[in-house]
Amino acid sequence: MTGAPIALGEPERQRSAVIARALSDPKRLCVLESLADGERSVSDLSRDVGCQVPNMSQHLAVLRSAGLVTARRDGSTVYYRLSDARVLEAYRLIKAIAG
Amino acid sequence: MTGAPIALGEPERQRSAVIARALSDPKRLCVLESLADGERSVSDLSRDVGCQVPNMSQHLAVLRSAGLVTARRDGSTVYYRLSDARVLEAYRLIKAIAG
DNA sequence: GGGATACTTGCGCGTTTGCGCAAGTAATGT
DNA sequence: ACATTACTTGCGCAAACGCGCAAGTATCCC
Numbered sequence: 001m002t003g004a005p006i007a008l009g010e011p012e013r014q015r016s017a018v019i020a021r022a023l024s025d026p027k028r029l030c031v032l033e034s035l036a037d038g039e040r041s042v043s044d045l046s047r048d049v050g051c052q053v054p055n056m057s058q059h060l061a062v063l064r065s066a067g068l069v070t071a072r073r074d075g076s077t078v079y080y081r082l083s084d085a086r087v088l089e090a091y092r093l094i095k096a097i098a099g
Numbered sequence: 100m101t102g103a104p105i106a107l108g109e110p111e112r113q114r115s116a117v118i119a120r121a122l123s124d125p126k127r128l129c130v131l132e133s134l135a136d137g138e139r140s141v142s143d144l145s146r147d148v149g150c151q152v153p154n155m156s157q158h159l160a161v162l163r164s165a166g167l168v169t170a171r172r173d174g175s176t177v178y179y180r181l182s183d184a185r186v187l188e189a190y191r192l193i194k195a196i197a198g
Numbered sequence: 199g200g201g202a203t204a205c206t207t208g209c210g211c212g213t214t215t216g217c218g219c220a221a222g223t224a225a226t227g228t
Numbered sequence: 229a230c231a232t233t234a235c236t237t238g239c240g241c242a243a244a245c246g247c248g249c250a251a252g253t254a255t256c257c258c
Binding site for chain 3: 124126150151153154157158161172174175176
Binding site for chain 4: 142
């Protein structure tokens with residue numbers, strides 16, 4: 001027995017929370033918008049979003065560990081792309097709710 | 100002119116970020132699940148989720164200020180309900196992405 | 199190997215978050 | 229008025245976040 005009220009499905013809620021958290025920063029949303037057109041390098045994104053490269057790298061790490069983006073290495077540059085079209089779906093829905 | 104790269108649509112991204120942030124906590128997601136069946140009082144939710152009443156009140160304040168839930172007072176008890184069906188839509192999408 | 203470019207990681211700092219607990223407000227009943 | 233129930237708000241603290249900056253790793257070219 002659990003003892004706790006609604007322990008069932010907790011790990012699933014936890015993973016959902018991680019995804020929502022990844023979406024909870026304007027710069028990261030900006031990244032998703034840029035990636036909507038296709039894959040981009042870290043420096044491209046850094047330029048698009050308007051932040052320093054290390055900062056962008058950290059934001060991408062958050063998105064990546066939430067499973068929202070995927071990295072592909074080509075030579076010395078790393079290209080990121082959306083790992084799932086539903087991510088944009090979710091963002092659009094949230095924007096719609098935001099009105 | 101802005102000077103900053105992608106300043107356009109920033110306020111909209113900000114509002115979207117606030118909504119995503121509201122969805123980024125397991126207990127708050129749990130609240131949404133409870134509210135999916137209809138309105139519930141603060142103490143009901145506190146029991147469902149398994150936390151203290153003041154803590155629940157704070158979580159509800161986050162959801163409310165993000166515009167995801169609405170409060171209705173009946174006598175001394177306050178009932179909360181989802182303010183928009185699309186909120187559940189968004190949660191379902193996120194769960195789907197979480198796999 | 200040496201140097202340049204592209205990205206990641208570690209560190210320090212100020213801000214925000216979630217929590218428990220106490221105190222405050224609001225409405226009901228006696 | 230007093231007590232009770234229902235909820236909100238303030239406070240203090242530990243943990244997490246976002247950021248800038250320096251240092252590290254990786255890849256390419258000469």
